[in-house]
Amino acid sequence: MKKILSITMVLFLINSIKAQNPLLIPPTLTGPNFNLTIDYDSVQFFPGHFTQTAGVNGPILAPTLIINKGDNININVNNQLADTTTMHWHGVHLPSVMDGGPHTVIPPSTIWSPNWTGMDHASTMWYHPHLHHKTYKHIMMGITGFIINRDAAESTLDIPRTYGIDDIPLALQTKVMTANYQINTDMGERNMDTMFIVNATRNAYVDLPAQIVRLRLLNGSLMRSFNVGLSNGADFWVIASDGGLLSSPVQMNRLLIANAERYEILVDLSSLQGSSVDLMNYGSGIPTGVYGTATIGGMGGASIPDYGNNPLNGTDFKMLTINVVSPTVNAITSIPNTLVTINAYNQNNVDENRTVQMSAVNMGPSGNINGPFQFNGTPFDMNIINEVIPLNNTEIWTLTNQSMIAHPFHIHDVQFNILEIDGSAPPAHMAGWKDVVLVPSNMGSVKFITKFEDYADPIIPFMYHCHIVGHEEDGMMGQFTVEDNNTLIVDHNNINKTLLKTIDIFGRETNANNQLFFYIYDDGTVEKKIILE
Numbered sequence: 115m116k117k118i119l120s121i122t123m124v125l126f127l128i129n130s131i132k133a134q135n136p137l138l139i140p141p142t143l144t145g146p147n148f149n150l151t152i153d154y155d156s157v158q159f160f161p162g163h164f165t166q167t168a169g170v171n172g173p174i175l176a177p178t179l180i181i182n183k184g185d186n187i188n189i190n191v192n193n194q195l196a197d198t199t200t201m202h203w204h205g206v207h208l209p210s211v212m213d214g215g216p217h218t219v220i221p222p223s224t225i226w227s228p229n230w231t232g233m234d235h236a237s238t239m240w241y242h243p244h245l246h247h248k249t250y251k252h253i254m255m256g257i258t259g260f261i262i263n264r265d266a267a268e269s270t271l272d273i274p275r276t277y278g279i280d281d282i283p284l285a286l287q288t289k290v291m292t293a294n295y296q297i298n299t300d301m302g303e304r305n306m307d308t309m310f311i312v313n314a315t316r317n318a319y320v321d322l323p324a325q326i327v328r329l330r331l332l333n334g335s336l337m338r339s340f341n342v343g344l345s346n347g348a349d350f351w352v353i354a355s356d357g358g359l360l361s362s363p364v365q366m367n368r369l370l371i372a373n374a375e376r377y378e379i380l381v382d383l384s385s386l387q388g389s390s391v392d393l394m395n396y397g398s399g400i401p402t403g404v405y406g407t408a409t410i411g412g413m414g415g416a417s418i419p420d421y422g423n424n425p426l427n428g429t430d431f432k433m434l435t436i437n438v439v440s441p442t443v444n445a446i447t448s449i450p451n452t453l454v455t456i457n458a459y460n461q462n463n464v465d466e467n468r469t470v471q472m473s474a475v476n477m478g479p480s481g482n483i484n485g486p487f488q489f490n491g492t493p494f495d496m497n498i499i500n501e502v503i504p505l506n507n508t509e510i511w512t513l514t515n516q517s518m519i520a521h522p523f524h525i526h527d528v529q530f531n532i533l534e535i536d537g538s539a540p541p542a543h544m545a546g547w548k549d550v551v552l553v554p555s556n557m558g559s560v561k562f563i564t565k566f567e568d569y570a571d572p573i574i575p576f577m578y579h580c581h582i583v584g585h586e587e588d589g590m591m592g593q594f595t596v597e598d599n600n601t602l603i604v605d606h607n608n609i610n611k612t613l614l615k616t617i618d619i620f621g622r623e624t625n626a627n628n629q630l631f632f633y634i635y636d637d638g639t640v641e642k643k644i645i646l647e
């Protein structure tokens with residue numbers, strides 16, 4: 115009874131809060147050279163209370179990086195945290211050594227300088243830390259940035275693209291807070307992510323012009339899916355998914371957006387000048403099995419610790435109040451009929467089929483919902499390369515989910531085309547380029563096709579993982595190398611050189627007991643030894 119009363123109180127408080135804080139819009143940096151410094155700072159989520167945060171070139175979040183296709187990008191990432199970290203360019207197609215995965219560390223007070231050539235379609239991507247066992251902490255502290263990729267195909271379209279005016283990035287996130295107004299980075303309490311923020315702003319409002327506006331939605335939260343809609347019941351048009359524009363706008367009324375997914379939507383504010391409309395999370399419509407729904411039970415009513423005490427679960431709440439003001443000159447006033455041509459991968463030229471089974475480590479009722487989870491019966495191990503993929507392979511991956519919670523599966527290096535979700539073709543807004551897909555719970559399945567092109571590296575792997583970061587940190591991750599079979603590192607039949615040492619994937623000398631290690635020879639050659647699971 116007491117519990118029910120307090121939940122009701124919290125709900126009342128949430129509903130009575132007025133939008134009062136101007137939406138923070140991260141500044142942009144335009145390439146090709148970028149200087150990024152990660153450091154601690156603080157913000158006042160609650161007036162008068164300083165909350166310690168971390169951010170890039172500012173107290174929280176990070177500048178939006180504008181990248182043009184074909185640019186030769188150089189980035190300096192200066193880590194001023196007390197922790198080692200990494201910086202991962204989520205969605206970007208680049209060499210694995212530049213990808214900023216868990217193997218490519220940036221120790222405190224050092225600068226990491228990746229470089230690559232922009233090859234991505236015009237799209238909304240993002241960047242965040244990815245050090246294994248610190249990813250949750252560093253994102254939760256505030257480190258999240260947008261990447262806006264631009265290309266020629268997008269720039270000829272009649273769609274909004276004036277950043278901060280009619281083209282607005284929106285990072286949807288939640289935080290777990292302590293009673294002392296500090297960010298709680300204890301993963302054990304991850305299910306009490308009760309504070310919603312958009313672009314690090316509580317109770318946010320933004321003034322937008324009475325015309326078509328473009329919202330770049332990122333679910334940057336660590337656990338939760340959102341079910342986006344407009345408070346006036348109006349439809350909106352999805353124009354892009356994770357890796358690029360769709361072939362044509364898809365008219366929708368609700369949009370489920372899982373962790374790390376991005377969708378760009380067009381909203382028609384033309385007739386609303388002088389009034390307001392709210393961007394809502396319709397949590398009451400989130401399907402069972404998806405984190406954010408009211409009840410995530412199953413298997414005899416077992417549930418996630420604290421889940422029922424989190425007032426955000428299953429509720430409808432305001433994410434952003436849009437106050438509609440006068441239109442700009444050269445306003446976009448109509449929704450285009452078509453967007454871009456998508457050259458999807460061809461199912462007739464498949465080199466390999468792989469399967470990824472998602473399961474709980476302990477198949478008991480609570481394990482089935484709260485984890486830890488694993489892929490193919492094996493928790494993540496930094497020293498095991500799970501898949502070795504020949505360069506230029508076209509592959510179909512089939513993901514099946516044996517647990518009672520939906521998992522947003524993400525793969526680095528590539529964009530994919532979804533072939534099937536639970537045996538059916540994907541809905542139109544998911545039929546373009548994707549790097550995250552929510553795999554439905556309880557024997558749900560997803561099939562996608564992709565191609566591993568351009569970048570081979572036998573040493574540094576790319577990752578694939580659940581983007582519910584608590585699940586990832588608990589071991590729901592695997593890694594793959596892309597290897598070019600035409601360039602053998604060493605000729606095994608003709609070794610007339612001296613073995614100098616054996617090192618592990620971190621460069622530490624090892625006695626070769628690891629599953630993955632390297633022989634370093636006196637003539638400078640390296641031989642890799644992998645023991646596949």
Ligand code: C2O
Nearest residue numbers: 202204374524577
């Ligand atoms: Cu958003 Cu492996 O990353």
Ligand code: CU
Nearest residue numbers: 203204205526
């Ligand atoms: Cu990624």
Ligand code: CU
Nearest residue numbers: 521580582585
């Ligand atoms: Cu998961």
